[in-house]
Amino acid sequence: MSQLSFEFLALTFVAYLIATFLFTAYLRNLSWSFAKLARWFLAFGLLLHLGELFTLLHASGHYFPTNSQTSLLTVTALISAICFFLSFRKSRLILIVILLPMISAALVALYFISDASAATALPSPWLWTHILSILLGEALFCLAAASSIIYLVVESRLKHRQVSKFFARVPALPDIDKFLNELLSVGFALLSLGMLLGFFFAREYWSPGWILDPKVLFCLLTWLVFAFILIFRIVSKSFRGRRSSQATVLGFVLIVFLTWGVDFFFHSQHQNFRIENKNP
Amino acid sequence: MNLWSLVLDFKKAPLELRAKAIRKEKNFAKQIANGADELVFLSTCNRVEFYAFSDATASQSLDRWKEICGLSDEEMKSFQILENEKVLDHLFRVAASMESMVVGETQIVGQVKKAYEEAAEEKTIGPIFHRCFQRAFKVAKRVRSQTEVGRLAISLPSIGVKLAEKVLGNLSEKTIGVIGLGEMGRLSAEYFGSVQPEKILLYNRTQAVAEKLAADLKIENVNAAAVTEISEILDTADVIVLAVDTLILKKKESELLESRRSPIFVLDLSVPPSVEKFSFQNVFFYSIDDLQKIAQENTQLREQEVKKAEAIIHSEVTQCYGSLHHASVSKTLEHLSQKAEQLTKAELSQLKARLKHLSAEDWAEIEKSALRLSHKxxxxxxxxxxxxxxxxxxxxxxxxxxxxxxxx
Incomplete structure (x- = not known):
């Protein structure tokens, strides 16, 4: 079992922080050369990030993120890759300035996560799809939460007439809301797919009463929260914007708890993907 | 052949004059630039322009414009004549929205494209203008992607427009209400009109003033209407611009706004303010002092961005004019060949009438030989x-x- 490389992790962390600093410099004084340089640092950080991930997965013998450590590394790599693509759109740079420090903080936390236990061989490619859907969904919900934070800050500043030159680079409120809706819709679809596949495998391989597993219960709760957000957005115009942004941030807190908190506070069959009753 | 342009825009001409200088007839452009080899007519909310590649001079066409629209000598002073490279410079600046009322607004590219497509349909466009306009669209894209000039407004009404867009998004589906049509109110109506909102409602104590402005704006394709009651604006407008000298929005009227669920942008350009202080969740309120603060901040940053945009435009003009020059030479040579061929054929037809005894084969040989000679x-x-x-x-x-x- 390979351990995380401190040097790799530290270098990735530094590259992301420099990229954040340079993107912020662009937002402050509009010099596009800062943004271009920032993109190079982001790309460098992303390469290191992916390198670290593949080293760990290769060492485990299974190319699937099956423990907290590799899951977090995968989600953050996905977010970082999305950030790289967003860096080509000026109006989305502000989102990167929020997301990169979040990824950097996750990398620090990653170093202290002890759950690096060996992975269980996955019984089916569908279980791989379950993991990938859930992780990609989580990455999109993280982006949605960052968009919501931007919405809330921009709306509050506009409301209180605290409009500085910084606002020239911030998208219009309805544009942020539209982007939020797109992220929520795709994220929700992925979460639903991941959950359905997960339920199927839980029924097959876990012990009876799996539905009362804390991970499953919290997963259902999170799914319901996002379902309500999307339904209310369609039904009530006034729910769009501020209220759905607040609800999205709450939903994301639930996602974080579901992914890492549940395992910490409760015992779940999900830990290490323990498969019982049947042999794969 | 001359490349020239006649320009009448908001910088030099008031709305009334711009409205007076437009005719809705389909052949208006052809009447003015009669006989032009290539011609594009651009008419938007803020400008009326002719671009021509023609034997005739610009002043001849300007005289026709004056005659057709019945314009006075004084009014003609607002027109600009541009020639050669300056035409390209102006066209590129217009397409890049550097000459717009609200600098950086995106409708103008669509309007220039529409003018170009209409000219192509009418077949009044040739290789010169195909090249110029295609290049103009490329320049517009470069300026938009490589500079921030469009985001930094400095005039007060355009900052108002930009702020309204920040709160409400694209204004093309929104209703704008302007209360008070003094100088500032009229200017605001024109600025908001330039981004083509769904509707502009105009209110003034003297109803005739609102009706006249609505009629002028309609000529410039802005959907404007005069209203008789302020409440019509308070009930329906997404953006409310106040430019009056009395207190209009007292607490009672403001509560009307609160009852509406969608966000509303209120811009108070009056001095002293015409709104009683209020704070509602869905109402974004800005006064003239707020706009002035933003203008001060944007001025500095804008200068550096304008320089970047102008450098792009300058280099594109130089390149495009160079290639245009080659196209113009090719066109001259084409005309020369055509003329030589026409003269030879005319001469041959006269000769054919005199030499009727020649056989068809002999005559074909003579024709070939004559054309070869003219080419040589x-x-x-x-x-x-x-x-x-x-x-x-x-x-x-x-x-x-x-x-x-x-x-x-």
């Missing part, structure tokens, strides 16, 4: 012209001389 005669002058154009800096004069020499 032109070969040397054309080769000499090309070498002179490559080596001389006075290429424009040489082409003019060549055209005069052959009366092209």
């Amino acid at each position: 005669v032109l070969q040397d002058p054309i080769a000499e012209l090309r070498s002179q154009l490559d080596s001389s800096e006075e290429s424009e004069n040489i082409i003019t001389f060549f055209r005069n020499l052959f009366r092209l």
